Amino acid sequence: MPNLRFTEKPLSEWMQKGGDYSDVVISSRVRIARNLVHQPFPIIASTEQAQQVRERLTAALQDEGVQAQGPFEPLVLDELDDVDKEVLMEKHLISPNLINDSRAGAVLLAENESVSIMINEEDHLRIQCLYPGFQLEEAWQRATAIDDAFERVVDYAFDDRRGYLTSCPTNLGTGLRASVMLHLPALAIMNQIGRILSAVSQVGLAVRGLYGEGSEALGNIFQISNQITLGLSEQEIIDNLHSVVMQIIEYEQHARSRLLDESRLRITDRIMRSYGILSYATMMDAKEAFQRISDVRLGVDLGLIDRASAGQMNELLIMTQPGFLQKTFGVKMGSGERDKYRAQMIRDTLSDVHVAD
Structure with a gap:
């Protein structure tokens, strides 16, 4: 084997x-x-x-x-x-x-x-x-x-x-x-x-x-x-x-600086909304998961989310894929089931992630 x-x-x-x-x-x-x-x-x-x-x-x-x-x-x-x-x-x-x-x-x-x-x-x-x-x-x-x-x-x-x-x-x-x-x-x-x-x-x-x-x-x-x-x-x-x-x-670095300087409240709101949805959603398709993980990763890089969470964002890019979901939970899944297990995987991962002070 x-x-x-x-x-x-x-x-x-x-x-x-x-x-x-x-x-x-x-x-x-x-x-x-x-x-x-x-x-x-x-x-x-x-x-x-x-x-x-x-x-x-x-x-x-x-x-x-x-x-x-x-x-x-x-x-x-x-x-x-x-x-x-x-x-x-x-x-x-x-x-x-x-x-x-x-x-x-x-x-x-x-x-x-x-x-x-x-x-x-x-x-x-x-x-x-x-x-x-x-x-x-x-x-x-x-x-x-x-x-x-x-x-x-x-x-x-x-x-x-x-x-x-x-x-x-x-x-x-x-x-x-x-x-x-x-x-x-x-x-x-x-x-x-x-x-x-x-x-x-x-x-x-x-x-x-x-x-x-x-x-x-x-x-x-x-x-x-x-x-x-x-x-x-x-x-x-x-x-x-x-x-x-x-x-x-x-x-990209210049664009991030401009977001913080000119639209800090708006970008913070976007990041925190994605963080909240990822933390509590019970269904999540792949496209939405990737977009919201992208927002949270940006929050990490801007110092709005705990820096220790950077590795967890990289992990989620793989953990939320169909093969790894089936490997982790040990069941074959249709698309609807994947959305349920994907949301569970994300909730469990983000339970250790903290918003920066």
């Missing part, structure tokens, strides 16, 4: 630490896509061929260089039940595509869950490194070290003109996707978020929701990532994203 400790707690160990600009930046992520030479890409591979790739990559864990970057624990997707897979996805350790579309899928997890290496997702190998706060460079350095360790053991598909070959042409070249998850409630409240995100798109970056491509930006949480992987070096991609995110952080 696989070790399921990875699905028992809502927050990965790496999320317990703050990181730079943690009042605005939730996390930094770097993902590297690679494929093995002389093996069909996952989208056209047979189950037997996909199994061979999985065996080859899990065998690489025995290499000293790879071990030095770990240790990593392999989890085979077929050996997990649906709820555990959903929890891993909600914690950003695996993707929906790995759950729904992969053959012979697996994930290699670091003990503190800051590294997850997906096997037979859209590509044979997807190395993902997650850091708290704004630590994009640190995430990149860790990811490239792991990539180098694997490349010494297995041969990657590479072309002198096109760079690393990937299943999707948008990942050709470096195979690098870097992203930063931002909480931007003040810009949203002041109706500036549309202008900011439009400008971000015009400089070649993508804006997505909490769970990446195709997901809604609930709770004023946005992922900003690079779109171009070919024609730029890895460092140029990281530096470009870093520069744009720094500007967004400054805009």
Whole structure:
């Protein structure tokens, strides 16, 4: 049986630490896509061929260089039940595509869950490194070290003109996707978020929701990532994203200062109303939960809610998801039942949260 400790707690160990600009930046992520030479890409591979790739990559864990970057624990997707897979996805350790579309899928997890290496997702190998706060460079350095360790053991598909070959042409070249998850409630409240995100798109970056491509930006949480992987070096991609995110952080911090200076009573009322509803509601759908958690998190960052509650707001982002609710309460739920259990989960969590004096 696989070790399921990875699905028992809502927050990965790496999320317990703050990181730079943690009042605005939730996390930094770097993902590297690679494929093995002389093996069909996952989208056209047979189950037997996909199994061979999985065996080859899990065998690489025995290499000293790879071990030095770990240790990593392999989890085979077929050996997990649906709820555990959903929890891993909600914690950003695996993707929906790995759950729904992969053959012979697996994930290699670091003990503190800051590294997850997906096997037979859209590509044979997807190395993902997650850091708290704004630590994009640190995430990149860790990811490239792991990539180098694997490349010494297995041969990657590479072309002198096109760079690393990937299943999707948008990942050709470096195979690098870097992203930063931002909480931007003040810009949203002041109706500036549309202008900011439009400008971000015009400089070649993508804006997505909490769970990446195709997901809604609930709770004023946005992922900003690079779109171009070919024609730029890895460092140029990281530096470009870093520069744009720094500007967004400054805009959000300025907007928060303006809210306190010009509309303190109104923003305090909004935050306290959300705090009260979360504390006493008996039904809560996901969209409302995320919006009100966003308000309370803003209250924490503005000093209106007990600072010790910041970690609990991060926990609630995961704890209120369908998979984790079912994992916690041990029952399968329809949408109505989820709303009831979600409200209960929030009430129990907020019982220890205090309004600042």
